Amino acid sequence: MTNFPAGFLWGAATAPHQIEGNNVNSDWWVREQQMPGMELSGDACDSYHRYREDMQLLADAGLTSYRFGLEWARIEPLPGRFSKAELAHYRRMIDTCRELGLEPVITLQHFTTPNWFAEQGGWSSPDALEIFTRFVREACGILQDVEWVATMNEPNMQAAIMTAMQRMSQQQDATWQSPTVDTEQSDEDRKRSSRNFLASADPAIGRRFVEIHHAARDVVRELTGAKVGWTIAAGALTAQPGGEARMLEIRYGKEDVFWEGSRGDDWVGVQAYSSQEVDADGLVPHPDRPDNTLVGTAYRPDALEMAVRHAWDVTGGVPVVVTENGIATSDDEQRIRYTDEALQGLQRAMQDGIDVRGYLHWSLLDNFEWGHWEPTFGLVAVDRETFERTPKPSLAWLGAVAVRNELG
Numbered sequence: 001m002t003n004f005p006a007g008f009l010w011g012a013a014t015a016p017h018q019i020e021g022n023n024v025n026s027d028w029w030v031r032e033q034q035m036p037g038m039e040l041s042g043d044a045c046d047s048y049h050r051y052r053e054d055m056q057l058l059a060d061a062g063l064t065s066y067r068f069g070l071e072w073a074r075i076e077p078l079p080g081r082f083s084k085a086e087l088a089h090y091r092r093m094i095d096t097c098r099e100l101g102l103e104p105v106i107t108l109q110h111f112t113t114p115n116w117f118a119e120q121g122g123w124s125s126p127d128a129l130e131i132f133t134r135f136v137r138e139a140c141g142i143l144q145d146v147e148w149v150a151t152m153n154e155p156n157m158q159a160a161i162m163t164a165m166q167r168m169s170q171q172q173d174a175t176w177q178s179p180t181v182d183t184e185q186s187d188e189d190r191k192r193s194s195r196n197f198l199a200s201a202d203p204a205i206g207r208r209f210v211e212i213h214h215a216a217r218d219v220v221r222e223l224t225g226a227k228v229g230w231t232i233a234a235g236a237l238t239a240q241p242g243g244e245a246r247m248l249e250i251r252y253g254k255e256d257v258f259w260e261g262s263r264g265d266d267w268v269g270v271q272a273y274s275s276q277e278v279d280a281d282g283l284v285p286h287p288d289r290p291d292n293t294l295v296g297t298a299y300r301p302d303a304l305e306m307a308v309r310h311a312w313d314v315t316g317g318v319p320v321v322v323t324e325n326g327i328a329t330s331d332d333e334q335r336i337r338y339t340d341e342a343l344q345g346l347q348r349a350m351q352d353g354i355d356v357r358g359y360l361h362w363s364l365l366d367n368f369e370w371g372h373w374e375p376t377f378g379l380v381a382v383d384r385e386t387f388e389r390t391p392k393p394s395l396a397w398l399g400a401v402a403v404r405n406e407l408g
């Protein structure tokens with residue numbers, strides 16, 4: 001089989017905070033100003049104003065779908081106060097997609113929240129479910145005819161961040177009582193513990209996300225005809241000898257709680273970039289290799305096939321959309337090679353009967369990678385002074401795959 005099924009979604013993905021610019025009511029905007037060493041999102045790619053140009057690039061290349069997010073912090077800048085103008089803005093984006101022949105895939109929450117929500121405890125707040133579903137209900141007012149809706153992006157990474165923050169504050173409390181500093185720690189240990197910062201997630205936090213997702217899913221089903229799911233970051237973890245139990249433990253809290261939470265959804269978003277080993281002490285740092293990516297991860301296009309097979313197993317056969325896959329590189333030939341190999345693996349999984357509905361590359365644009373501008377994931381380069389877009393050869397390459405609906 002070289003063909004992908006008819007109607008297969010071919011496109012690229014973005015997130016509001018990473019491309020729109022001036023997301024001033026969001027928690028991330030505030031965090032960027034406070035955290036030393038973080039670059040600022042600022043005007044980002046000014047996609048808030050230039051979205052038509054961005055969509056046009058996708059459509060002109062031959063792609064058929066665009067995944068983008070609604071920015072909750074813009075739509076609900078104060079608790080319970082919804083902006084009709086911002087909702088109308090996102091409705092215009094949906095209409096523009098359709099006009100250009102692109103199927104919109106909408107994310108309702110992609111890492112950012114309104115800052116007021118974060119200040120009152122964010123996802124840990126007892127009211128989080130009610131507050132989020134109130135937003136989802138309002139957002140559904142512009143989504144009646146949208147076919148693909150994700151409630152949240154990578155709740156498992158959000159849970160990993162929350163787990164790490166909890167651990168840090170517990171450690172600070174302990175240090176306060178007994179201020180000892182581990183001067184014996186070697187560079188290798190330090191490297192490992194910094195890599196392990198987001199290595200695990202408390203399953204109890206995951207289960208709360210699942211509850212919130214199910215409540216949001218019910219609202220989307222009640223108010224729209226959309227197929228609803230959420231998108232999960234897949235680690236494609238493997239165990240070194242002796243690391244099997246630790247690998248299962250990490251994967252359970254960080255992924256499987258969420259894949260299990262997808263059962264009963266219409267689809268699940270698989271997001272895979274690299275693969276990593278686990279030993280008895282936890283995640284093993286990616287080996288230093290010349291083809292490592294700009295975010296320090298290993299070049300592993302096979303991660304996508306591994307992730308899709310794992311998602312299919314744990315969800316018990318929920319249809320998959322690849323909602324993110326890509327590589328942070330300044331070498332566009334490496335991006336094409338990576339994507340080609342990833343798609344070959346995806347096709348092998350599909351030949352074995354896994355129901356995959358689409359492939360959305362991360363990302364359309366070189367964008368704000370959560371505190372950093374250097375890692376370039378885009379099919380299109382963006383001049384950050386003039387906002388001029390320059391398509392890379394990889395955009396035309398992926399567009400040609402989409403037009404043929406098969407790999408070359």
Ligand code: IFM
Nearest residue numbers: 015018154271324362369
């Ligand atoms: O940029 C992120 C995106 O927001 C979520 N998934 C991973 C991407 C690359 O790190």
